[in-house]
Amino acid sequence: MAGNPVSQASKDMGLRMKNILKELGVTQETAAFKLGLAYQSSLNHYLAGRSEIPIDIVQKFSKIFNASLSTLMGEEEYRALDFTDPDVLIIIAAVDKYCAENKTQMSAEGKAEVLAHFFKQKEKSIEAIYAALSLLHRKNSELFVKDKTNNGAKK
Numbered sequence: 001m002a003g004n005p006v007s008q009a010s011k012d013m014g015l016r017m018k019n020i021l022k023e024l025g026v027t028q029e030t031a032a033f034k035l036g037l038a039y040q041s042s043l044n045h046y047l048a049g050r051s052e053i054p055i056d057i058v059q060k061f062s063k064i065f066n067a068s069l070s071t072l073m074g075e076e077e078y079r080a081l082d083f084t085d086p087d088v089l090i091i092i093a094a095v096d097k098y099c100a101e102n103k104t105q106m107s108a109e110g111k112a113e114v115l116a117h118f119f120k121q122k123e124k125s126i127e128a129i130y131a132a133l134s135l136l137h138r139k140n141s142e143l144f145v146k147d148k149t150n151n152g153a154k155k
Contacts, residue, residue, distance in 0.1 A: 004052075011049030013058070013072050018047040020067050035060050066115065091118045094129035102137065110136075 021031050032043040035057055045051035062069050070076045095114055099105055106114070114136070118129055 006049055006052055009073075010046075010052045012074055013053055014047045014049045016072055016074060017053075017061055017067075020065055020071075021047075024065060026065070031061075031065075034064050088115065091115055091129055094133065098130055098133040098137075104137070 021028065028043050028047065029040050032040040035043065037043050037057070042051070046053045046057065058069070058072060061067065062072060068076065091114065095106055095111060114129075114133065118132070
């Protein structure tokens with residue numbers, strides 16, 4: 001691949017992104033799909049430091065994989081969500097309750113967005129999260145899909 005040399009900052013960011021995906025257990029194929037890349041090889045080039053990472057890919061990666069821009073730039077360490085953390089469990093419970101009551105399911109991207117957003121908020125009551133989910137559902141209905149299993153009822 002001929003072209004301009006890749007900056008050291010982009011190479012370093014690619015390595016950090018690769019390590020985050022590894023820590024999360026996400027394949028490059030899955031990550032490329034979630035990032036909207038037509039080819040997995042494009043992501044591979046970014047992660048390996050062979051191509052500059054476009055800013056829109058950095059922003060999407062940050063949002064989808066809950067990695068702050070500061071983390072991607074190497075200013076702070078990556079901290080994966082701890083699914084035993086009471087705050088995370090409250091958020092997950094609110095999402096589950098909302099989806100069950102509205103006979104819907106939330107996409108993986110939607111769940112990641114909700115977790116990333118609410119984990120940073122001070123107010124983590126189920127009621128506050130539930131109200132925000134209702135608003136999110138009205139604004140971003142593509143994050144939700146109609147539940148086809150048992151009409152959304154819990155087993």
